Amino acid sequence: MRASFIGALTAALLAAGPALAAGDMGAADKQSVNPIAIGMFLAFVGLTLGITYWAAKRTRSASDFYTAGGGISGVQNGLAIAGDYMSAATLLGLSSLVYLTGFDGMAYIVSFFVGWPIILFLMAERLRNLGRFTFADIASYRLDQSKVRTFAALGSLTVVVCYLIVQMVGAGQLIKLLFGLDYAVAVVLVGVLMVVYVTFGGMIATTWVQIIKACLMLGGGFLLLFLTLAHFGFSLEAVASSATSAHKAGVKIMGPGTMLADPISTVSMSLGLVFGTAALPHIMMRFFTVPNAKEARKSVFVASGLIGAFFLVVGILGMAAISIVGTNPKFFEGGVIGGKLIGGNNMPIMHLAQAMGGDLLLGFMSAVAFATILAVVAGLALAGASSIAHDLYARVIRKGEATEAEEMRVSKLSSLALGVVGVVLGILFEKQNVAFLVGLTFGIAASANFPVLILSMYWKGLTTRGALLGGLTGLISAVVFVILSKTVWVAVIGYATPVFPYEHPALFSMTLAFLVTIVVSKLDNSQRAKAEIAAYEDQYVRSQTGIGAAAASSH
Amino acid sequence: MSDPVYQRVRQNPKFQTLVKKRGRLALLLSVIVLAAYYALMMAVAFAPDALRTPVAEGSGISIGFPLSAIVIVISWLLTGVYSYFANGEFEELNNQIVTESQR
Numbered sequence: 001m002r003a004s005f006i007g008a009l010t011a012a013l014l015a016a017g018p019a020l021a022a023g024d025m026g027a028a029d030k031q032s033v034n035p036i037a038i039g040m041f042l043a044f045v046g047l048t049l050g051i052t053y054w055a056a057k058r059t060r061s062a063s064d065f066y067t068a069g070g071g072i073s074g075v076q077n078g079l080a081i082a083g084d085y086m087s088a089a090t091l092l093g094l095s096s097l098v099y100l101t102g103f104d105g106m107a108y109i110v111s112f113f114v115g116w117p118i119i120l121f122l123m124a125e126r127l128r129n130l131g132r133f134t135f136a137d138i139a140s141y142r143l144d145q146s147k148v149r150t151f152a153a154l155g156s157l158t159v160v161v162c163y164l165i166v167q168m169v170g171a172g173q174l175i176k177l178l179f180g181l182d183y184a185v186a187v188v189l190v191g192v193l194m195v196v197y198v199t200f201g202g203m204i205a206t207t208w209v210q211i212i213k214a215c216l217m218l219g220g221g222f223l224l225l226f227l228t229l230a231h232f233g234f235s236l237e238a239v240a241s242s243a244t245s246a247h248k249a250g251v252k253i254m255g256p257g258t259m260l261a262d263p264i265s266t267v268s269m270s271l272g273l274v275f276g277t278a279a280l281p282h283i284m285m286r287f288f289t290v291p292n293a294k295e296a297r298k299s300v301f302v303a304s305g306l307i308g309a310f311f312l313v314v315g316i317l318g319m320a321a322i323s324i325v326g327t328n329p330k331f332f333e334g335g336v337i338g339g340k341l342i343g344g345n346n347m348p349i350m351h352l353a354q355a356m357g358g359d360l361l362l363g364f365m366s367a368v369a370f371a372t373i374l375a376v377v378a379g380l381a382l383a384g385a386s387s388i389a390h391d392l393y394a395r396v397i398r399k400g401e402a403t404e405a406e407e408m409r410v411s412k413l414s415s416l417a418l419g420v421v422g423v424v425l426g427i428l429f430e431k432q433n434v435a436f437l438v439g440l441t442f443g444i445a446a447s448a449n450f451p452v453l454i455l456s457m458y459w460k461g462l463t464t465r466g467a468l469l470g471g472l473t474g475l476i477s478a479v480v481f482v483i484l485s486k487t488v489w490v491a492v493i494g495y496a497t498p499v500f501p502y503e504h505p506a507l508f509s510m511t512l513a514f515l516v517t518i519v520v521s522k523l524d525n526s527q528r529a530k531a532e533i534a535a536y537e538d539q540y541v542r543s544q545t546g547i548g549a550a551a552a553s554s555h
Numbered sequence: 556m557s558d559p560v561y562q563r564v565r566q567n568p569k570f571q572t573l574v575k576k577r578g579r580l581a582l583l584l585s586v587i588v589l590a591a592y593y594a595l596m597m598a599v600a601f602a603p604d605a606l607r608t609p610v611a612e613g614s615g616i617s618i619g620f621p622l623s624a625i626v627i628v629i630s631w632l633l634t635g636v637y638s639y640f641a642n643g644e645f646e647e648l649n650n651q652i653v654t655e656s657q658r
Contacts, residue, residue: 103606106623107599114592117630121581121588121637241615254617255607256599263600270596294642301638308627315620538561544574545564545649547656 036363037179037370044212044371045193051208055201062404065202065411066133066386067288072207074295078302081286083210085277085307086217087376088170088369090314092346098318099325099348102243102253105318107260109311111270115277116304123278124300125293126457129546130539134383135284135449136391139456142535144464144528146396148452151471153391155448156281158475160384161421162441163280164377168426169434171373177343178350178366187426194377195419198385199412203289206378213368213375218306220361220368221313224349227356228320239316242323248338253322265502272506276442279450282376282383293546314349321348324355331355381418388414436487439503443482447474447509451517457543460536463521463529470517477512481505564656573648580640584633591626598622 063069072080094112098105131137136152168187175186197205232238244251260266277283290296329335331351333342341347350369354362389411394402402410452471455462482488484500502508521529542548564570598606599619606619 103617103619103623106620107596110592110595110623110626113627114588114630117588117634117637118585120634121585125641237615240620244615251607251615254615255619256603260596260599263597266596266600270592294646297638297641301634304631304634308631311627312624315624537565538558541561541564541570544577545570545652545656547560547564547653548558 034179034359034363034366036359037366038363040363040367041179041370044216044367048193048197048205048209048212048374051212052197052201052205055204055208058204059200059202062133062390062407062411064204065408066382066390067285068203068207070289070291072289072295074290074298075302076207076211077286077290077295077299078306079214080207080210080289081283081299081303082306082310083212083214083217083372083375084282084286084379085303086214086310086372087167088174088372090310091217091221091365091369091372092174092349094311095314095318095321095349095352096346098315099321100345101257101259102247102249102319102322103255104257104259106315107256109315111273112277113304113308113311114270115274116300116307118274119278120297120300120304122454123457124287124296125546126543127284127287128290128293128296129543129549130457131284131288133285133288133390134386135279135281135453136387139452139467141456142532142539143456143462143467146399148464148467149391150396151468152449152452153387153396155444155452155471155475156387156391157384159279159441159445159449160281160380160387160418161425162437162444163282164380164384164418164422165425165429166434166437166441167373167377167380168422169429169432171370171377172426172430173344174346174369174373177347178369183430184427187423190373190377191419191423191426193374194381194422195416197374197378198381198415198419203382206375206382207289209371209378210375213371214306216368216371218310220353220365221310221317224317224353224356224361224365225313227361228317228324228352231324231356232320236316239320239323243319246323246326264507265504268502268504268507271510272439272442272446272504275450275510276446276506279445279453281387281445281449282379285379285383285386292549317349317352321352325351328355377422381415381422384418385411385415388417433487433491436482436485436492439482439485439487439505440479443478443505443509444475446506447478447513448472451510451513455514455517459518459521460533460540461521462517462536463524463526463532465524465526465529466517466519466521469520470513470515473516474509474513477509478505481509560656564652567652567655569648569652569655573645573652577641577645580637584637588630588633591629595622595626 059065061069094105094109097108127138130141134153135156136149139152140148168190171190172183172187175181176183179186181189197209232242240254244254247253249257287296290299325331325348327337329337331342332338333340341351343350350362350365353365389407393410394400394407448471451474452467456467481500482505484498485503485505486498487503489495489498606617606622608618610616610618610621
């Protein structure tokens, strides 16, 4: 019970779609068309397409396309990171988690945040100093170019495609619900806009889509917070006491419930979230868009401030929704308080917006949710396209012989292909429970990508053989554990009990990956291994000082 | 085999100072953040009742909420501390190292 609860909640958090319970999938009712939401959304699309047109004229080189020529400032990049990281899951999933469980939701909020300071302290400057376009640049810096790069690119692509499906399914459900569009129409619309932003505007357009979306989301969130607090006479005490009297669990929501009672699940969940976040390809890619390590640090400071502030807002809004939404029959199906929320369990914050600011605010928040999905999928498509075009095509297949024009053509075709894949899989997975894909995304990022990435930057002894075998171990064990866990073994295949009792594989698969990588590297006495170890010294100087790192262009 | 520029940097005592000082700060701050976070999570798992204590006599807010908020705020402030030193004092040192390496 507990395991399924955690899985379902995580799915809700990340998928944002009505994935909260398997029974909810595909059950989102089509709403009547909301003209305010559509008007605001069209304004957003018009503005971002205008920016894409402007960006297209500035995207001349591969470096412009992948990293905006390294010409994004730290503050701009901080906003864009916040826009890239805070998916619709943050807005809808985290607030609904607090609405449903009180304090347990708050513990999840903290878990989603803590990866950021760690990324700054341990990774940001080395990422910026060593990488050019992709995380595979860093992993293969002193190791075998074709083997390690291929593995890292495939790891990135797996993560990108899994996360893309999750976002697409969430987008389809959400848009069907908020805008009254057909599921398939919504998915195609998201896919088309994503491809347009990425193929024409590259990283410059993607960055600005993310910046605008971050501003809209923060603005909407703080406006809603202000209206809500005004309703409670600006007293958090009043928010808390009305929540405890309105929630069926009463005062229990003020403390930890059953969700995180098992320490092993808790640790595995948190390791997956913290280190999976640190190895998401579309997040890492953002560090290559700034001119130097100094701006990279500044961007994490700005991003984590915005993310942290918004998370706290979301926590308060979730608590406030317990009394405002939870006691109002108009938000429940058939008017039965405590029954099924209209639109599913991810809707409390939307209902709260309706209660506090009427259809106008609801329309605005709906448009924000749509914009959020677009910003995240654009980042994903760009990260995927760079893995295909830069890593696999230009470096591995053409061995660095491809011209820049050829590489860019391939990257544009790749983003088109990813758009098609995203739309097709998004439609195929409409009625599926995508919870397992969330576990898989973060599990693979934390187990296959993270160990290789961090060891390549921090451990002299890493060799090609160790990186490949260790990374494969992480990849396979993460996939196997997820298949044997409740989300696939029980929810998809239909067995009564899971073989692997936890939802999140990270504690086991990540540990295994580190172990195999280190042992195999240690045992590797080949000539090549010796050369790779010797090459660490120069890499170390560059990672610390940035000497030799690609210089920035100005925009 | 090693690039002469990198070799020069490695022999520069300023490089050793930079790496040692910045590395120590990064490690210290990571330990603080992770210790605070895992202390909270372990309290969730092993001492849930402690987190249910009201913040003040008769208050409806439990101590768990402000503690969670404090973990977020402190983690963020520490990113500010790191950026302040890494982008100030250490960046200055780094710039000197880069200049000296290009002689």
